[in-house]
Ligand code: HEC
């Protein structure tokens with residue numbers, strides 16, 4: 001071209017674009033390209049055409065359309081979502097492919113609308129080429145960074161769920177022990193163990209799934225527990241009744257001496273059971289309750305009745321006492337919640353005292369160092385990894401607990417090349433495990449069949465990578481005739497899921513379904529545990545589960561599951577990381593990476609967050 005410029009023949013219109021657009025991608029044009037450069041090109045020269053004017057995509061691809069390709073009200077969000085969806089890749093089905101398709105059934109916009117102007121298509125080609133070059137130059141993959149679209153403010157509806165976990169079996173047992181010094185063992189029978197099903201607990205022999213909400217069975221269990229424990233304590237003047245005169249009349253023939261003493265007693269029982277004073281209304285209603293009860297029962301029986309009522313009080317049964325909302329100093333309620341969620345027990349008197357000097361932050365530090373934390377966290381991780389309670393099946397829960405207690409990088413859950421023994425001591429393990437953390441632990445592998453069942457990869461991906469598999473009914477009929485190769489045919493409906501399941505199942509082949517290592521198959525032939533190039537786009541290519549593990553830990557989906565597990569520990573529910581909790585998600589993400597993957601810092605950040613403290617953000 002040089003200085004000659006473009007020579008236009010007379011009559012040609014410079015505004016009428018040439019017929020054939022230049023869509024080839026020349027990476028040398030974009031050396032050192034940044035993702036922001038691609039975003040800028042997209043925002044200025046592509047996005048307006050997708051969302052304004054006549055042949056707009058917005059009508060069919062808006063955020064509520066459930067299409068896989070989405071155009072939102074924000075250019076950068078649209079760009080990043082498209083990148084995560086792979087729509088800038090040089091492959092069939094990409095944006096460029098769809099807007100330039102020759103087939104009228106495929107071209108977008110659909111419905112016979114005018115195609116996009118050539119200038120827009122060229123800008124889209126440049127955008128895609130920049131993204132491809134950025135990735136080819138080693139830029140982090142779209143699924144290995146904090147999702148940029150979550151950096152924009154959430155604009156959806158506010159969540160209105162009641163945000164307070166109900167007490168679980170272990171927490172209840174520990175609370176009764178702490179308040180009453182009573183393990184509820186009567187005539188040699190452990191009544192907690194006997195009624196564990198009612199309270200939704202887990203013992204790994206008959207009960208494996210924990211109840212997460214209040215059930216009618218739980219309330220029936222309380223009907224057994226409360227009268228028994230309360231009457232024994234009132235009779236023995238122990239627990240909440242220590243130091244009280246529980247036989248003295250509640251009323252006076254003249255004056256108010258007995259009444260005043262009874263009300264002081266009620267205050268004590270509130271403090272010991274609910275960790276707070278009664279309000280004036282509660283004081284008078286409890287006193288009235290007791291004077292009613294005494295017409296049917298002894299004075300001691302009336303005290304027991306007051307205790308039973310408090311055991312059914314929401315402040316006793318929710319891990320965060322709901323009265324926090326009206327408390328003058330809600331920090332005490334927060335400590336009750338923190339202690340129950342981290343240690344599985346209520347705070348001690350010494351810890352309440354410590355709260356005044358060390359604050360919640362100091363107590364989190366102390367708690368995270370305590371043996372109670374390790375013991376309770378381990379029970380949470382047993383449930384998380386669906387342990388069967390045997391030493392082998394507990395091994396992965398021990399590793400997870402050890403990593404957190406010792407502030408090690410959470411990535412080692414997948415990449416640790418060692419074991420943690422039942423005394424929580426780090427031990428070397430056989431070299432064949434390599435860097436695979438829990439993924440080759442005998443107890444983790446042994447109840448998850450690999451090829452040809454795909455259960456193992458499905459459980460790894462759903463348990464740690466956030467995948468959800470909803471198998472359509474028509475697939476079941478087609479399974480019988482399937483071969484591993486047929487599941488990874490890109491044109492089949494199987495490919496969507498099996499592009500990951502099938503290569504990963506091959507990478508686990510050196511571990512049999514009992515979780516034992518082998519190097520040859522049943523016929524004596526050596527095993528190839530590479531992904532075998534079954535799927536060209538498989539993100540975890542290589543030999544054995546180590547190839548999977550070392551790449552998987554870089555994925556945002558894995559990091560999110562790790563952060564979410566700590567969030568669940570304190571909040572008793574999943575983090576709404578894509579919606580109204582994207583800000584705390586980012587905060588936890590930054591905290592984890594600033595501290596070398598130390599999840600204690602993540603737990604602390606959750607505990608000190610407005611979310612945990614139920615303050616508006
Ligand atoms: C009249 C509605 C309509 C319009 C307008 C429209 N699309 Fe689509 N689009 C669809 C439907 C329906 C599908 C799913 C069926 C298919 O793949 O053809 C689809 C699929 C797609 C896909 C595949 C991913 C997915 O979400 O399923 C892409 C990419 C796409 N469209 C891009 C665009 C672009 C870019 C525009 C604007 C230039 C556009 N579409 C305009 C209806 C529309």
Ligand code: HEC
Nearest residue numbers: 452453454455458469470471472475478479482493494497
């Ligand atoms: C929506 C995701 C999904 C799709 C689509 C899908 N599969 Fe699967 N498939 C799975 C999962 C998950 C498992 C493991 C299920 C389990 O262990 O409970 C599985 C297991 C299997 C199994 C082992 C079944 C057994 O009895 O052990 C076969 C065979 C199979 N799939 C073949 C296919 C074929 C063939 C297709 C396509 C026609 C297909 N799948 C499509 C997700 C999918």
